[in-house]
Amino acid sequence: MTDTLSSSDLAKRASALKAAEFVESGMKVGLGTGSTAAFLVRRLGERMREEGLRIVGVPTSAQTARLAREEGIEVATLEETGRLDICIDGADEADPRLNLIKGGGGALLWEKIVATAADRVVVIADAGKRVPVLGAFPLPVEVIPFGLSSTRRLIEEAIAGLDVDGRRVELRLRDGQPFVTDEGNRILDLHLGRIGDPLALALRLNQIPGVVENGLFLGIADTLVIGHADGRAEVVDPGAAQDGDNIFREVV
Protein backbone atom coordinates (compact mmCIF):
# COMPACT_ATOMS: atom_id res chain seq x y z
CA MET A 1 0.00 0.00 0.00
CA THR A 2 2.75 2.43 1.09
CA ASP A 3 4.67 1.75 -2.15
CA THR A 4 1.80 2.97 -4.29
CA LEU A 5 1.38 6.32 -2.50
CA SER A 6 3.00 9.52 -3.83
CA SER A 7 5.15 11.53 -1.41
CA SER A 8 2.34 14.06 -1.07
CA ASP A 9 -0.12 11.27 -0.17
CA LEU A 10 2.36 9.83 2.34
CA ALA A 11 2.57 13.27 3.96
CA LYS A 12 -1.22 13.64 3.99
CA ARG A 13 -1.55 10.21 5.54
CA ALA A 14 1.06 11.01 8.21
CA SER A 15 -0.89 14.10 9.30
CA ALA A 16 -4.20 12.18 9.31
CA LEU A 17 -2.77 9.29 11.37
CA LYS A 18 -1.41 11.74 13.96
CA ALA A 19 -4.70 13.65 14.21
CA ALA A 20 -6.65 10.39 14.55
CA GLU A 21 -4.85 9.97 17.89
CA PHE A 22 -6.77 12.99 19.23
CA VAL A 23 -10.04 11.08 18.88
CA GLU A 24 -11.29 9.20 21.94
CA SER A 25 -14.16 6.81 22.47
CA GLY A 26 -17.48 8.54 23.04
CA MET A 27 -16.52 11.63 21.03
CA LYS A 28 -18.72 13.36 18.49
CA VAL A 29 -16.41 14.04 15.57
CA GLY A 30 -16.71 16.35 12.57
CA LEU A 31 -15.32 14.45 9.58
CA GLY A 32 -13.65 16.60 6.93
CA THR A 33 -13.66 16.25 3.17
CA GLY A 34 -10.89 15.61 0.64
CA SER A 35 -7.97 13.28 0.13
CA THR A 36 -6.31 14.05 3.50
CA ALA A 37 -9.57 13.68 5.42
CA ALA A 38 -10.20 10.35 3.65
CA PHE A 39 -7.04 8.97 5.31
CA LEU A 40 -8.45 10.12 8.65
CA VAL A 41 -11.85 8.49 8.13
CA ARG A 42 -10.21 5.22 7.11
CA ARG A 43 -7.93 5.30 10.16
CA LEU A 44 -10.90 5.92 12.47
CA GLY A 45 -12.67 2.95 10.89
CA GLU A 46 -9.55 0.87 11.48
CA ARG A 47 -9.39 1.97 15.14
CA MET A 48 -13.04 0.97 15.57
CA ARG A 49 -12.28 -2.50 14.28
CA GLU A 50 -8.93 -2.89 16.06
CA GLU A 51 -9.53 -1.20 19.43
CA GLY A 52 -13.31 -0.95 19.69
CA LEU A 53 -13.23 2.86 19.37
CA ARG A 54 -16.83 4.18 19.46
CA ILE A 55 -17.58 7.54 17.88
CA VAL A 56 -20.39 9.39 16.16
CA GLY A 57 -19.29 11.20 12.98
CA VAL A 58 -20.80 14.27 11.38
CA PRO A 59 -19.61 14.32 7.75
CA THR A 60 -18.89 17.57 5.91
CA SER A 61 -19.97 16.24 2.51
CA ALA A 62 -22.01 13.51 0.89
CA GLN A 63 -18.72 11.97 -0.26
CA THR A 64 -17.39 11.74 3.31
CA ALA A 65 -20.75 10.40 4.54
CA ARG A 66 -20.43 7.54 2.05
CA LEU A 67 -16.87 6.75 3.10
CA ALA A 68 -17.71 6.92 6.82
CA ARG A 69 -20.60 4.48 6.35
CA GLU A 70 -18.35 2.13 4.38
CA GLU A 71 -15.96 2.22 7.34
CA GLY A 72 -18.78 1.37 9.75
CA ILE A 73 -18.74 4.77 11.48
CA GLU A 74 -22.09 5.86 12.91
CA VAL A 75 -23.10 8.93 10.92
CA ALA A 76 -25.31 11.67 12.38
CA THR A 77 -26.41 15.22 11.63
CA LEU A 78 -25.58 18.27 13.72
CA GLU A 79 -29.25 18.40 14.71
CA GLU A 80 -28.81 14.98 16.28
CA THR A 81 -25.44 15.56 17.93
CA GLY A 82 -25.47 19.18 19.07
CA ARG A 83 -21.95 20.51 19.68
CA LEU A 84 -19.04 18.36 18.58
CA ASP A 85 -15.95 17.49 20.60
CA ILE A 86 -13.60 17.79 17.66
CA CYS A 87 -13.59 18.41 13.92
CA ILE A 88 -10.68 17.21 11.79
CA ASP A 89 -10.42 18.45 8.22
CA GLY A 90 -7.94 19.20 5.44
CA ALA A 91 -7.14 22.60 3.94
CA ASP A 92 -5.87 24.10 0.71
CA GLU A 93 -3.71 26.74 2.42
CA ALA A 94 -2.84 27.60 6.03
CA ASP A 95 -1.08 30.81 7.09
CA PRO A 96 1.02 31.26 10.27
CA ARG A 97 -2.08 32.28 12.27
CA LEU A 98 -3.85 29.11 11.10
CA ASN A 99 -6.22 31.04 8.91
CA LEU A 100 -7.16 28.86 5.99
CA ILE A 101 -8.42 28.63 2.47
CA LYS A 102 -10.74 25.64 2.08
CA GLY A 103 -13.18 24.43 -0.53
CA GLY A 104 -10.88 23.03 -3.19
CA GLY A 105 -13.24 20.06 -3.23
CA GLY A 106 -16.32 22.29 -3.09
CA ALA A 107 -17.35 21.32 0.46
CA LEU A 108 -16.62 24.65 2.19
CA LEU A 109 -20.18 25.39 3.32
CA TRP A 110 -20.84 22.22 5.28
CA GLU A 111 -17.20 22.25 6.40
CA LYS A 112 -17.52 25.73 7.90
CA ILE A 113 -20.80 24.88 9.63
CA VAL A 114 -19.39 21.67 11.11
CA ALA A 115 -16.06 23.26 12.14
CA THR A 116 -17.75 26.13 13.95
CA ALA A 117 -19.90 23.61 15.84
CA ALA A 118 -16.81 21.90 17.28
CA ASP A 119 -14.93 22.62 20.50
CA ARG A 120 -11.60 21.86 18.81
CA VAL A 121 -10.74 22.19 15.12
CA VAL A 122 -7.73 20.28 13.87
CA VAL A 123 -6.40 20.86 10.37
CA ILE A 124 -4.50 18.09 8.64
CA ALA A 125 -2.21 18.87 5.73
CA ASP A 126 1.05 18.15 3.97
CA ALA A 127 3.83 20.73 4.37
CA GLY A 128 3.11 22.29 0.96
CA LYS A 129 -0.15 23.75 2.28
CA ARG A 130 1.70 26.05 4.70
CA VAL A 131 2.01 29.56 3.20
CA PRO A 132 3.18 32.94 4.53
CA VAL A 133 0.16 34.72 3.02
CA LEU A 134 -3.12 33.25 1.76
CA GLY A 135 -4.25 33.64 -1.83
CA ALA A 136 -2.09 31.64 -4.25
CA PHE A 137 -4.79 28.96 -4.11
CA PRO A 138 -7.97 30.30 -5.78
CA LEU A 139 -10.53 31.24 -3.13
CA PRO A 140 -13.78 29.26 -3.55
CA VAL A 141 -17.02 31.15 -3.01
CA GLU A 142 -20.33 29.27 -2.92
CA VAL A 143 -23.15 31.12 -4.66
CA ILE A 144 -26.75 30.22 -5.41
CA PRO A 145 -27.57 29.56 -9.09
CA PHE A 146 -30.26 32.27 -9.22
CA GLY A 147 -28.79 35.51 -10.54
CA LEU A 148 -25.33 33.99 -10.84
CA SER A 149 -23.99 36.49 -13.41
CA SER A 150 -25.18 39.41 -11.31
CA THR A 151 -23.61 37.95 -8.16
CA ARG A 152 -20.41 37.38 -10.07
CA ARG A 153 -20.31 41.04 -11.23
CA LEU A 154 -20.82 42.23 -7.66
CA ILE A 155 -17.96 40.00 -6.50
CA GLU A 156 -15.71 41.40 -9.24
CA GLU A 157 -16.58 44.95 -8.17
CA ALA A 158 -16.00 44.10 -4.51
CA ILE A 159 -12.53 42.64 -5.02
CA ALA A 160 -11.51 45.56 -7.28
CA GLY A 161 -11.44 47.73 -4.15
CA LEU A 162 -9.51 45.33 -1.92
CA ASP A 163 -5.84 44.56 -1.25
CA VAL A 164 -5.34 41.61 -3.59
CA ASP A 165 -2.96 40.95 -6.51
CA GLY A 166 -5.28 39.18 -8.98
CA ARG A 167 -8.92 39.73 -9.87
CA ARG A 168 -10.02 36.85 -12.12
CA VAL A 169 -13.28 35.12 -11.17
CA GLU A 170 -14.01 31.72 -12.71
CA LEU A 171 -17.09 29.53 -12.55
CA ARG A 172 -15.93 26.08 -11.43
CA LEU A 173 -16.67 23.36 -13.95
CA ARG A 174 -16.66 19.59 -13.71
CA ASP A 175 -16.76 17.55 -16.91
CA GLY A 176 -17.57 20.74 -18.81
CA GLN A 177 -20.63 21.52 -16.69
CA PRO A 178 -20.98 23.90 -13.72
CA PHE A 179 -19.85 22.13 -10.53
CA VAL A 180 -22.82 21.58 -8.19
CA THR A 181 -22.27 21.57 -4.40
CA ASP A 182 -24.03 19.30 -1.90
CA GLU A 183 -26.49 22.18 -1.36
CA GLY A 184 -27.21 22.49 -5.11
CA ASN A 185 -25.17 25.68 -5.42
CA ARG A 186 -22.28 26.77 -7.69
CA ILE A 187 -18.67 27.68 -6.92
CA LEU A 188 -16.87 30.78 -8.17
CA ASP A 189 -13.08 30.51 -7.81
CA LEU A 190 -11.39 33.85 -7.14
CA HIS A 191 -7.82 34.01 -8.47
CA LEU A 192 -6.41 36.63 -6.13
CA GLY A 193 -2.74 35.69 -5.92
CA ARG A 194 -2.33 37.35 -2.52
CA ILE A 195 -4.99 38.30 0.01
CA GLY A 196 -3.68 41.32 1.92
CA ASP A 197 -6.62 41.55 4.33
CA PRO A 198 -8.50 38.24 4.61
CA LEU A 199 -10.99 39.55 7.15
CA ALA A 200 -12.00 42.53 5.01
CA LEU A 201 -12.44 40.20 2.03
CA ALA A 202 -14.46 37.61 3.95
CA LEU A 203 -16.82 40.23 5.38
CA ARG A 204 -17.22 41.97 2.02
CA LEU A 205 -17.98 38.74 0.14
CA ASN A 206 -20.58 37.54 2.61
CA GLN A 207 -22.47 40.85 2.31
CA ILE A 208 -23.20 40.22 -1.37
CA PRO A 209 -26.68 38.82 -2.06
CA GLY A 210 -26.35 35.41 -3.68
CA VAL A 211 -23.13 34.55 -1.83
CA VAL A 212 -23.77 31.72 0.58
CA GLU A 213 -20.27 31.37 2.07
CA ASN A 214 -16.63 31.87 1.23
CA GLY A 215 -13.67 29.53 1.73
CA LEU A 216 -11.74 31.75 4.18
CA PHE A 217 -11.68 30.04 7.58
CA LEU A 218 -10.50 32.81 9.90
CA GLY A 219 -10.01 32.15 13.58
CA ILE A 220 -11.63 28.73 13.28
CA ALA A 221 -8.68 26.31 13.41
CA ASP A 222 -7.02 25.54 16.75
CA THR A 223 -4.35 23.06 15.74
CA LEU A 224 -2.48 22.25 12.55
CA VAL A 225 -0.94 18.84 11.99
CA ILE A 226 1.66 18.96 9.23
CA GLY A 227 2.60 15.60 7.76
CA HIS A 228 5.83 14.66 6.01
CA ALA A 229 6.49 11.96 3.45
CA ASP A 230 8.80 10.08 5.85
CA GLY A 231 5.83 9.56 8.20
CA ARG A 232 6.65 12.33 10.70
CA ALA A 233 3.93 14.73 11.77
CA GLU A 234 4.36 18.10 13.52
CA VAL A 235 1.61 19.46 15.72
CA VAL A 236 1.37 23.26 15.52
CA ASP A 237 -0.82 24.84 18.16
CA PRO A 238 -0.45 28.64 18.03
CA GLY A 239 -3.03 29.20 20.75
CA ALA A 240 -0.89 27.29 23.20
CA ALA A 241 2.62 27.88 21.91
CA GLN A 242 2.84 31.33 20.36
CA ASP A 243 1.07 34.67 20.80
CA GLY A 244 -2.32 33.02 21.33
CA ASP A 245 -4.02 36.17 20.17
CA ASN A 246 -5.89 35.49 17.00
CA ILE A 247 -7.46 38.77 16.01
CA PHE A 248 -10.03 37.03 13.82
CA ARG A 249 -11.38 34.71 16.50
CA GLU A 250 -14.01 37.05 17.94
CA VAL A 251 -15.05 38.49 14.63
CA VAL A 252 -15.88 35.77 12.13
Ligand SMILES: O=C[C@H](O)[C@H](O)[C@H](O)COP(=O)(O)O
Ligand atom coordinates in the same frame (compact mmCIF):
# COMPACT_ATOMS: atom_id res chain seq x y z
O1 LIG B 1 -13.73 21.22 -0.20
C1 LIG B 1 -12.77 20.56 0.15
C2 LIG B 1 -12.00 20.75 1.37
O2 LIG B 1 -11.94 22.06 1.84
C3 LIG B 1 -10.68 20.01 1.47
O3 LIG B 1 -10.48 19.79 2.83
C4 LIG B 1 -9.49 20.75 0.89
O4 LIG B 1 -9.76 21.07 -0.46
C5 LIG B 1 -8.20 19.92 1.00
O5 LIG B 1 -8.32 18.77 0.22
P1 LIG B 1 -7.15 17.70 0.09
O6 LIG B 1 -6.97 17.10 1.44
O7 LIG B 1 -7.67 16.72 -0.93
O8 LIG B 1 -5.94 18.44 -0.38
